Amino acid sequence: MRADPIIQVNNLKKKYPRVYAVQGIHFELHRGHCLGLLGPNGAGKTTTIEMLEGITPPSSGEILYKGKPLGKTFHNQAGIQFQATALQEFLTAKEHLKLFQSLYPQSLPLSEVIQLCSLHEFLNQDASQLSGGQRQRLLLAIAMINDPEVLFLDEPTTGLDPQARRNFWEMINGIKQRGKTVLLTTHYMEEAYQLCDQILIMDHGKIIASGSPDKLLKSHFQESIITLPSDDFKVQNDFPLQHQNLGDNIEIRSSNISQTLQTLLEHKIPLQHLQIRKHTLEDLFLALTGQELRQ
Amino acid sequence: MMRRIAALFHARNLEFIRDRASLSWNLLFPALLVLGLAFVFSGDDKSLFKVAQLTTTEQINPQQHPFLSTEHIQFFTLEDRAAALKKVATHQIDLLLEIHDKQVHYWVNSESANGYIVEKLLLASDPAAFKQTTQGQAMRYVDWLLPGILSMNIMFSCLFGVGFIVVRYRKNGYLKRLNATPVAAIEFLIAQILSRLLLLLSVTVLVYMGTDYFLDFSMHGSYWHLLLLTALGIFCMISLALTLASRTASEELAGGLLNVISWPMMLLSGVWFSLEGSPEAIQMLAHFFPLTHLINGARAIMLEGADLSDIRYSLLALSGMSLFFLLVSAKLFRWKAE
Numbered sequence: 014m015r016a017d018p019i020i021q022v023n024n025l026k027k028k029y030p031r032v033y034a035v036q037g038i039h040f041e042l043h044r045g046h047c048l049g050l051l052g053p054n055g056a057g058k059t060t061t062i063e064m065l066e067g068i069t070p071p072s073s074g075e076i077l078y079k080g081k082p083l084g085k086t087f088h089n090q091a092g093i094q095f096q097a098t099a100l101q102e103f104l105t106a107k108e109h110l111k112l113f114q115s116l117y118p119q120s121l122p123l124s125e126v127i128q129l130c131s132l133h134e135f136l137n138q139d140a141s142q143l144s145g146g147q148r149q150r151l152l153l154a155i156a157m158i159n160d161p162e163v164l165f166l167d168e169p170t171t172g173l174d175p176q177a178r179r180n181f182w183e184m185i186n187g188i189k190q191r192g193k194t195v196l197l198t199t200h201y202m203e204e205a206y207q208l209c210d211q212i213l214i215m216d217h218g219k220i221i222a223s224g225s226p227d228k229l230l231k232s233h234f235q236e237s238i239i240t241l242p243s244d245d246f247k248v249q250n251d252f253p254l255q256h257q258n259l260g261d262n263i264e265i266r267s268s269n270i271s272q273t274l275q276t277l278l279e280h281k282i283p284l285q286h287l288q289i290r291k292h293t294l295e296d297l298f299l300a301l302t303g304q305e306l307r308q
Numbered sequence: 309m310m311r312r313i314a315a316l317f318h319a320r321n322l323e324f325i326r327d328r329a330s331l332s333w334n335l336l337f338p339a340l341l342v343l344g345l346a347f348v349f350s351g352d353d354k355s356l357f358k359v360a361q362l363t364t365t366e367q368i369n370p371q372q373h374p375f376l377s378t379e380h381i382q383f384f385t386l387e388d389r390a391a392a393l394k395k396v397a398t399h400q401i402d403l404l405l406e407i408h409d410k411q412v413h414y415w416v417n418s419e420s421a422n423g424y425i426v427e428k429l430l431l432a433s434d435p436a437a438f439k440q441t442t443q444g445q446a447m448r449y450v451d452w453l454l455p456g457i458l459s460m461n462i463m464f465s466c467l468f469g470v471g472f473i474v475v476r477y478r479k480n481g482y483l484k485r486l487n488a489t490p491v492a493a494i495e496f497l498i499a500q501i502l503s504r505l506l507l508l509l510s511v512t513v514l515v516y517m518g519t520d521y522f523l524d525f526s527m528h529g530s531y532w533h534l535l536l537l538t539a540l541g542i543f544c545m546i547s548l549a550l551t552l553a554s555r556t557a558s559e560e561l562a563g564g565l566l567n568v569i570s571w572p573m574m575l576l577s578g579v580w581f582s583l584e585g586s587p588e589a590i591q592m593l594a595h596f597f598p599l600t601h602l603i604n605g606a607r608a609i610m611l612e613g614a615d616l617s618d619i620r621y622s623l624l625a626l627s628g629m630s631l632f633f634l635l636v637s638a639k640l641f642r643w644k645a646e
Binding site: 098 | 477480481482484485486487488489490491643644
């Protein structure tokens with residue numbers, strides 16, 4: 014039997030004067046899980062996460078934390094990292110940690126947070142002089158300072174280089190191992206796949222798909238993708254397999270790899286540069302939300 | 309290069325025009341300033357000197373003496389001799405005269421540059437005018453000016469130091485981050501008040517001590533009373549700044565609001581010159597400014613040796629305004645830009 018959800022969202026709506034940002038969403042978040050909230054720009058992700066954080070009031074609907082409506086003390090249980098947060102000028106990383114530590118009734122020891130988020134190297138550096146990766150680590154440490162039960166991360170790795178992003182993922186995995194519940198929004202599908210146990214894809218304020226990443230991929234795609242360089246792909250008009258020309262490459266979707274490879278060999282197509290890949294979350298995301306450019 | 313400059317010029321123009329709130333202030337503020345100054349300094353010309361006549365009549369009668377029709381001098385009447393002499397001593401009027409049977413008696417502060425010139429003008433029109441002696445040591449203009457300068461510095465430091473910072477915190481999301489902690493709005497506001505109060509009080513004391521070492525300012529009252537009044541004045545100014553910065557995230561709008569408050573105070577609260585003899589409406593308006601009460605109280609303590617009961621009106625006004633501004637700012641305060 015599955016444990017009760019730590020957060021339960023029922024028919025949550027948010028209406029701004031000219032737009033419905035969130036249009037009646039339902040979902041549950043279980044203890045120790047990481048839930049990824051994905052969607053194009055303007056889909057309603059940030060509004061949703063801010064309502065869950067308790068800093069934006071919903072227009073209607075219900076958010077339950079451990080079965081009860083969010084109360085004033087929820088701030089003590091929540092760790093929050095916003096999409097863009099300015100730090101105070103002329104304060105060092107350590108002074109920021111001490112400042113936020115003193116704002117909560119309970120907190121982790123400073124040394125533990127420093128260790129968890131690898132802050133040693135720049136602990137006494139002015140926050141305005143930190144690199145993008147260091148800054149995000151400090152903001153994560155600030156979000157963790159009150160030893161929260163639920164951690165909200167709104168696009169925490171946007172703008173980071175691949176190394177910094179992977180380093181950040183390791184820290185999130187470390188936090189998950191401590192039994193923390195994480196709600197994450199991101200535009201990086203690989204990040205969602207790596208970190209999230211469950212994914213919600215939002216568009217136009219509604220949830221259009223939900224489930225674990227693998228289950229979602231399985232339910233939407235039964236085929237694998239075979240990619241070949243266009244230069245190697247010299248075929249006659251009677252070539253039996255459907256294919257898509259992507260410029261330098263040709264893509265063939267196949268639900269029977271052996272048979273497809275056999276067909277390629279029969280048509281004397283060289284296979285030395287052939288690649289086979291599964292569908293990714295990005296494919297799913299684009300399939301569900303479309304290819305057109307958003308805001 | 310010109311194309312890039314033109315593109316940047318165009319982009320900045322669009323940004324400026326589309327920021328409706330800031331644009332409104334940029335239009336409204338100079339208009340208000342021009343109208344306000346025109347009202348304050350209305351009349352044929354700005355008078356250069358202030359001369360009071362000791363008399364029981366309400367109006368000056370220029371027929372009484374040729375000096376009374378001298379142009380560019382503002383003449384007005386005073387009844388209370390002791391109060392009038394104090395105004396001479398404290399540079400609120402440049403010269404005081406009394407006329408008995410065409411004989412002019414006058415009092416002038418020997419430390420006043422304006423008084424010196426007006427005396428010359430009087431003696432040119434009436435060499436027989438008789439100079440009366442004033443009691444006590446004549447006061448220097450710098451003694452009169454000091455409370456105004458220190459108070460003005462307090463005003464600017466509070467309005468821009470607190471108001472602008474809060475707006476910047478709101479704009480860059482720092483307030484939003486604090487809102488995600490258990491910190492209540494009133495806690496944040498109190499912290500801002502205490503921080504600026506302590507810093508500014510220390511700075512003001514240091515500036516006073518430093519300049520006093522060289523200029524040996526006149527101090528007839530209690531330093532503790534002056535410190536208390538200064539602390540209350542700072543508290544009131546910070547509360548006003550927090551009220552002005554309670555909602556906006558636009559630094560341009562905040563700048564406009566702060567200017568529209570600070571300029572009239574600087575001009576009408578008696579920092580540089582006394583409002584003695586100016587229209588009654590202006591003197592009434594000045595009583596709504598905290599700066600007026602801070603300066604009046606400080607001058608009374610320093611120049612006249614007033615104690616707390618003597619300046620109770622200033623203390624009450626500052627306390628009332630502080631409470632009002634603090635309640636309004638707590639009520640209006642928003643963590644996020646709207």
